[in-house]
Amino acid sequence: MSFHDQLEPLKQAALADLRAASDLAALEQTKGNYLGAQGKFTALMKQLGTLPKEEKPAAGKLVNQAKIELEAALNERRAELELKAALPKEPTDFTLPGRRRPLGKLHPLTQVTEDIVRSFRKIGFVVADGPEIEDEYHCFDALNTPADHPARDSQDTFYLGTPTKSLLRTHTSSVQIRVMEKQPPPIRIIVPGRVYRRDNADATHNPTFQQIEGLYVDKHVTVADLKGTVEFVFQELLGEEVKLRFRPHYFSYTEPSFEIDFSSPMVRKMGKEWLELAGCGMVHPQVFENVGYDPEIWSGWAFGFGIERIAMLRYEINDIRLFYENDVRFLRQF
Amino acid sequence: MKVTLNWLKQYVEFDWSPDQLAERLTMIGIEVEGMQKLGGEFEGVVVAEVLTRDKHPNADRLSLCRVADGQGERQIVCGAQNFKAGDKVPLILPGASLPPKPGEQPFTIKIGKIRGVESQGMLCSPQELGLPDQVDGLLILSPDAKVGQPFAEYLGRSAGDVVYDLEITPNRPDLNSVVGIAREISAVSGNPLKLPEIQLGTSSPTSVDSLVAVRIDDAELCPRYTARVVRGVKIGPSPDWLKNTLEKVGIRSISNVVDVTNYVMLEIGQPLHAFDYHLLTSAAGNRPTIVVRRAAEGEKFTTLDGQQRTLTNQTLLIADESKPIALAGIMGGQNTEINEKTVDVLIESAYFKPQNIRATSKKLELRTESSYRFERGGDIGICDWASQRAAQLILQTAGGQLASGVIDAYPHPATRKEITLRHHKVCDLLGVRISAKENVKYLRQLGLEVSIENAEEYCLVEVPTFRVDLKREIDLIEEVTRMYGIEHIPAPPPRGAIGSHPYDAVHDELADARRILTGLGLNEAQGQTLVSDKSAGIEAAIPLANPLSSDMNVLRPSLLPGLLDALRHNLNRKNNDVALFEVGRVFGQNNGQVREERRVAIALTGLRHPSFWSGNDREATCDIYDLKGFLEEFLEQFGVRGVTYTRRPDSTALYLESATIQLGKQTIGELGQLLPPLAKRYDLRDAVLLAELNLDLLLARRNTAKTLKPLPAFPTIRRDVAMLVPETTTHEAVLNIVRQTKPQNLESVQLFDVFRGKNVPTGQKSMAYAFTYRHPERTLTDAEVNAAHEKLVEQFKLQLQAAIRES
Structure with missing residues (x-):
């Protein structure tokens, strides 16, 4: 049998065995069987020396080619088997839930407040604050709300059981006074914060709730400015399609005063045309006089609205108490 | 655009220093990109007049003189003998240096005493000034020399100068000229603009019409073309003043006639071209005709830079009857270039349509000083003046005689545009009150003609042809603004105060705290301000005088009662794993004074990790180190470092085990595990971990400054x-x-x-x-x-x- 006749079947057998190896251990075993010191292929190579001189070069070339082929097949199979070994025993179920790293959520009232603040800051307002425990002067008198005014009914206001006649502010408007007392015009502030009214908690009332107040004082500030600003902010907050309506109203610290109603597809879905949203007006000259601003030089507007109300409209929440229960199933939705 | 200080001074007076001029130009919208001071010859040497000459009190061979230097009088000690009172002589002022002799350091003149008498400068001999004249004693100057004149100027030598490199905005082509800049200086200084007077002397009886004709074939692309002819010139080098002036602004001197065309272009902004008249071809016996026409498609033409160019029918050419002689407005041709044999010169001064010049210049990739000016829009009204000015200077520098008259092909003379300026619009836009009178004054200073000046409401402004940028009222308002000076417009704070409440920054800091805590996986709670005095952990709280119920009868002294209420609410609804924080205000009393304080609190209970379907620690519930981990990460991210924790030895009314949190010696909060009996009262089963920090103190002690520490490059x-x-x-x-x-x-x-x-x-x-x-x-x-x-x-x-x- 010629050398070539021996080589070719051996090579074919070796290739078949390598491809058939079912795991890495079997592969190494097969490799030993052919290419190891005692392997069949190694044995054949040893026969080279016994060949006649003239046959040696051709035979040597054949053997080398075959060896390269075998090694290539070995490496290829090894790579396949290594990949197979790396796979988990059972296929991964990609539909199983992942290991979550939950992000905490901001309270919906915080989110709404931040959105309002962002809108106002775009147009040059800064955020201001003031105390929640107030005196009667800042909460009422300075805001042109005299002692016999119905808004000062102690039925509506929480007073502290301390010797001072302190109370919990009933609106953020008290901060208007505090800011104007401290700094000269022009003023452009918004004041988010908690306020308190002596209402029993129900779906639409909570003794603690949150307001945001805007105050703009400068020369030549007009009702038109007020309308333009309010429309800008509410369209940012509630969407471009929101329509606003200003209705004459009464507040003791603004003159003229207005209530702002809004209309949107959502309001109409609720079966209404207009929904009350906020109160506003031009700062009353008496208020300016109280803080030492000359109403002949300065004019301004103020408005205020409830943050819960905006959040309830935006998220279609129907019970104000949900905000203060802090149920995690509620909090995680926003 | 380059101009020099001395050149500008020929057209307008001003006494600003070179730096002041740069500042003024910049503030009226002509940005000075570069400024280069050129030292002149005879720096610090002026023409002086000897007023008196007396003997020096202490030296026989010296005289003591009083001289006038143009600014005032000086006392000079002099050793020369060849002069008398009334003579004009060169005076070198203290601080200036005599020209150095070869191999020597320059000698600087100082005020000093000579034989006990002060000498404030030195009268000079020609040798001392390095001049060739051989005189024993002082250089006596001509009697009509102007006292105070720089000596260099007296000699016609280059004096010191300052070259300004100006950035001219594309809307102001009129500023691409020295006169244009001078006009602006005139407008801001109020000093009149002095245009050079044109005196052409007696021209030859031969009229230009007999020498040349002009035919414009495309009046849209060439609305105006003027031609003059100067005959009998002698081409040669330019005189020093012309050469120096051009070289200072970066133009190479070529010959007297060519230099004149460049000089006039730089002076008035009108590009000119000079042709060798005899190289124009004409039918035998006829005068040549200049034809302004479009090139034929593919027509070839060699410009004077030696480049042969292939043209299109969009190219405007200046031609004679047989050949093109110039690329209109861009470059002349080699075939009719001024050369040393030129005797008769044809001066072209024309106006070409800017868009066409721009297109051709771009297409041929050929940009010249001329194309630059034409494509930005020249002054159609100045063509003839510029032509006369060039003729005048050619006669002056190259001799010859001017053929009488001018050919001015100007089929549709431009009408001057009128713009109405309503005075109140100026105030409305600028926010300052400028009177009608002032507006009119500013516009007139700019060389604009203003009628109806006494009307308070408006004025009518006639726009000269050189101001192609003035198209409507707003352009006039801009002019008033520049003249009024932007620096004089006040800068009041934006309408409506911006950034003027201290809380504004605090609001963002509170938002930072919330952002970090939610990032750590805690949900934000907002508890009731009003709580029950029976709540866990309440020792002293401000009571309400008129509470609605015993559930809400005090102001919260801590955020923890509210968080415990929230935990109870959740546990009762089978939300067993709760991790909350709250940022809010609490209320207390200090010596009868009510006090509000910001706090941040955390409450944890239940599983440490969200429920998962595998793993050994999936049942692990939160312990104190979970809470401490939240606190440590929060404090570090919030910028509070150096916090320590001290265990309280005993249980408290609220905590089974707890620690105070300190920053240095200051206690800023506490953390611990809720007492199990209290937990039970709140229906809480797993360990409840609570922490509360004084946020006002954290804000005060917070440091958010960050500086990069270099990443380590060596192993550990x-x-x-x-x-x-x-x-x-x-x-x-x-x-x-x-x-x-x-x-x-x-x-x-x-x-x-x-x-x-x-x-x-x-x-x-x-x-x-x-x-x-x-x-x-x-x-x-x-x-x-x-x-x-x-x-x-x-x-x-x-x-x-x-x-x-x-x-």
Whole structure:
């Protein structure tokens, strides 16, 4: 049998065995069987020396080619088997839930407040604050709300059981006074914060709730400015399609005063045309006089609205108490 | 665009220093990109007049003179004998230097005493000034020399000058000329603009019409073309003043006639071209005709830079009857160029349509001073003036005689545009009151003609042809603004105060705190301000005078009662795993004064991780180290460092076990585990971990400044130490020893195991630390780390009675 006749079947057998190896251990075993010191292929190579001189070069070339082929097949199979070994025993179920790293959520009232603040800051307002425990002067008198005014009914206001006649502010408007007392015009502030009214908690009332107040004082500030600003902010907050309506109203610290109603597809879905949203007006000259601003030089507007109300409209929440229960199933939705 | 100080001064007077001029130009919208001072000859030498000449009191051979230097009088001691009172002589002023003799340092003149008498300068001989004249004594100047004139100027030599490189905005083509800049200076200084007077002398009886004709074939592309002819010129080098002027602004001097065309272009902004008249072809016996026409498609033409160019029918050409002679408005042709044999010169001064010049210039990639000006829009009204000015200067520098008259092909003379300026619009736009009178004054100073000046409401402004940028009212308002001076418009704060409340920044800091805590996975709660005085952990709270119910009868003195209420609410609804925080205000009393304080609080209960379907620790519930981990990460991210924790020895009314949190000596909060009986009262089953911090104190002590620490470039060496210590030994105690011992190159310490049990005696624990050493600038050796590390281990043994466990 010629050398070539021996080589070719051996090579074919070796290739078949390598491809058939079912795991890495079997592969190494097969490799030993052919290419190891005692392997069949190694044995054949040893026969080279016994060949006649003239046959040696051709035979040597054949053997080398075959060896390269075998090694290539070995490496290829090894790579396949290594990949197979790396796979988990059972296929991964990609539909199983992942290991979550939950992000905490901001309270919906915080989110709404931040959105309002962002809108106002775009147009040059800064955020201001003031105390929640107030005196009667800042909460009422300075805001042109005299002692016999119905808004000062102690039925509506929480007073502290301390010797001072302190109370919990009933609106953020008290901060208007505090800011104007401290700094000269022009003023452009918004004041988010908690306020308190002596209402029993129900779906639409909570003794603690949150307001945001805007105050703009400068020369030549007009009702038109007020309308333009309010429309800008509410369209940012509630969407471009929101329509606003200003209705004459009464507040003791603004003159003229207005209530702002809004209309949107959502309001109409609720079966209404207009929904009350906020109160506003031009700062009353008496208020300016109280803080030492000359109403002949300065004019301004103020408005205020409830943050819960905006959040309830935006998220279609129907019970104000949900905000203060802090149920995690509620909090995680926003 | 380059101009020089002295050149500008020929057209307008001003007494600003070179730097002041730069400042003024910049402030009226002509940005000075560069300024170069050129030293002149005879710096500091002026023409002076000898007023008196007396004998020096202390020296026979010296005289004591009073001289006028144009600014005032000076006393000079002089040794020369050849002069008398009334003579004009060169005077070198103190601080100036005589021209150095070869190989010597320049000699600087100072005020000094000569034989006891002060001399404030020196009268000069020609030798001292390095002039060739041989005179024994002073150089006596001509009697009509102007006192105070720089000597260089008297001699016609180049005086010192300043070259300005100006950025001209594309809307102001009129400023691409010295006169244009001077007009602006005239407008801001109020000094009149002095255009050079044109005197052409007597022209020859031959009229230009008999010498040449002009035919415009495309009046849209060439609305105006003027031609003059000067005959009998002698082409040669330009005189020094012309050469110097051009060279200072970066134009190479070529010959007198060519230089004149360039000079006039720079002076007035009108590009000119001079042709050699005799190179124009004409039908035999006829005068040549200049034809302004479009090129034929593919027509070839060699410009005077030697380039042959292929043209299109969009190219405007100047031609004679047989050949093109110039690319209109861009470059002349080689075939009719002025050369040394030129005798008769044809001066072209025309106006070409800017768009066409721009298109051709771009297409041929050929940009010249001429195309630059035409494509930006020239002054159609100045063509003839510029032509006369060029003729005048050619006669002056190259001789010859001007053929009488001008050919001015100007089929549709431009009408002057009128713009109405309503005075109140100026005030409305600028926000300052400028009177009608002032507006009119400013516009007139700019060379605009203003009618109806006494009307308070408006005025009519006639726009001269050189101001192609003035198209409508707003352009006039801009002119008024420039003249009024932007620097004089006040800058009041934006309408409506911006950034004027101290809380504005605090609002963002509170938002930072919330952002970090939600990032850590805590949900934000907002509790009731009004709580019950029976709530857990309430000792002293401000009561309401008129509460609605006993559930809400006090102001919260802490955020924790509200968080406990929230936990109860959740647990009652089978939300067993709750991790909340709140940022809010609490209320207290201090000596009868009510006080509001911002706090942040955290409450945890239930599973440590969200429920998962695998893993050994999935049942693990939160413990105190979960809470502490939240606090540590929060404080670090919030920018509060150096916080320590001190265990309270005993349980409190609220806590089973708790610690105070300190920043230095100040207590900023507390953390701990809720007392189990209280937990039960709130229906809470798992351990409840609570922490509360004073946020106002954190805001005050917060430091958010960050500076990059370079990333380490060298490797670390780590040494682990496991030691047995008594149970009472705290981690803080171990760290304190590290701080005291300060091992060299120690980068970090990390506790990686605390173990009790097998092989650890009762009452002891094993603590294992990794110490990482690194040097910022080199690789550490084992030996030096070992030395530092062993000292530290010694201290552990010594101070903590630690038994080191060999691994």
